[in-house]
């Protein structure tokens with residue numbers, strides 16, 4: 001592919017449709033990406049400030065990298081939106097979005113690309129570059145090109161789309177007094193000054209100073225607030241901190257702690273954090289889930305057995321209490337213990353001695369006990385299922401861990417940490433989530449709490465595909481959250497009083513060019529919605545803004561209608 005008439009940009013109606021002004025909730029969307037309208041005057045002020053503070057070179061790096069990141073995000077859109085178009089038309093999404101986003105007017109003058117071999121050469125004329133305008137206004141005519149962010153965008157976009165590092169350079173620039181800007185893009189290795197050029201794009205060259213600083217700040221934080229970094233707990237919300245702050249005074253003593261809260265809130269992590277904060281941190285932390293062990297085995301598990309204590313006890317065995325010697329024993333689901341085991345446990349707590357099953361001697365033990373339950377123990381006590389004396393022994397220092405829906409502010413940091421963790425565990429790149437996806441995570445009620453979030457994030461990481469951002473639909477396939485690239489009038493995230501105007505002209509053009517009919521269009525829309533909802537008709541109906549019976553009727557009706565057409 002090369003010059004001239006073949007380089008006419010296709011209609012951008014498909015892209016315009018993706019822009020949605022959600023006025024009443026103060027958001028603008030470009031498909032699943034949240035956008036903002038920024039004054040060029042504000043960007044100019046930022047540019048001037050940065051140049052004065054960190055110098056021209058470093059500012060150029062910042063702007064190049066910001067542009068690069070925007071270009072990379074838009075490349076993902078190109079793949080989604082024009083997957084079936086020709087290579088040039090798919091590529092054209094970048095230049096066209098660059099225009100729609102108000103950055104610059106782009107005219108392609110040369111385009112050769114072969115993603116299979118990595119061959120690429122692209123030349124474009126740029127008019128009305130906002131960057132050149134702003135830079136010239138602030139600093140006058142320059143000796144070297146100044147469209148840093150724009151060049152970053154083109155490079156990020158093309159590199160992501162071609163799967164190969166492509167770098168652009170300005171041959172002419174309005175900032176240097178030329179009538180317009182001209183850019184050339186080719187694979188990084190084909191530039192003679194590749195090394196120098198690449199330094200503007202590489203994250204490390206620009207961020208190394210910041211990263212060094214960050215590392216230093218983190219180590220300082222570790223020194224000043226060692227407790228928060230020694231634990232694996234993540235959270236900064238008020239509700240979380242309330243519970244977290246109670247750990248510290250308890251950690252300094254040997255008091256028995258009772259952790260309460262719904263299933264999945266992270267009681268074991270809290271218990272471990274308490275252990276890590278205490279003077280016992282270097283000693284064993286032993287956890288046992290009382291609900292997971294059969295009642296007839298729980299006593300031998302907890303207190304150990306002496307050889308010959310019962311048929312089959314061929315050797316002596318330490319129980320969990322003895323294994324946690326000088327450390328911490330975490331008894332999860334303590335409400336599930338039988339009354340007999342409760343009586344034995346009470347004796348251990350009162351006397352500080354353990355008696356193995358079948359033993360004739362007691363062993364003195366030094367163990368800090370942390371118990372946890374999701375039951376209402378006071379009720380269990382009233383019902384006679386839990387011993388009152390044991391309850392008062394363990395309920396000395398209760399800590400209530402809030403459910404995830406009461407600490408929504410922690411959902412994002414938790415998700416980010418889990419994405420990192422599971423990506424490295426499953427050897428995958430850390431996936432990027434769309435703003436819709438985050439919105440969905442924040443609004444969901446999380447009946448299974450942190451554990452449910454963990455399961456969902458792990459599944460999402462496993463199913464993630466490279467270069468494809470994770471959307472709300474990918475996370476909750478059955479809940480009918482609208483996905484980023486199809487915002488419907490009935491979607492939870494759109495604005496009811498300003499319904500989206502569908503670009504009918506573009507749609508009609510498309511119908512005309514591909515020779516389709518209105519019936520086929522409707523059928524395709526219905527199918528797409530059903531697929532996107534993973535076959536769940538109720539969710540698909542929500543996406544389409546119709547009722548489930550309406551959807552089934554239409555699907556039925558279309559099928560028979562089509563069958564008739566073929567007769």
Ligand SMILES: [Zn+2]
Nearest residue numbers: 147173174181
């Ligand atoms: Zn320029």
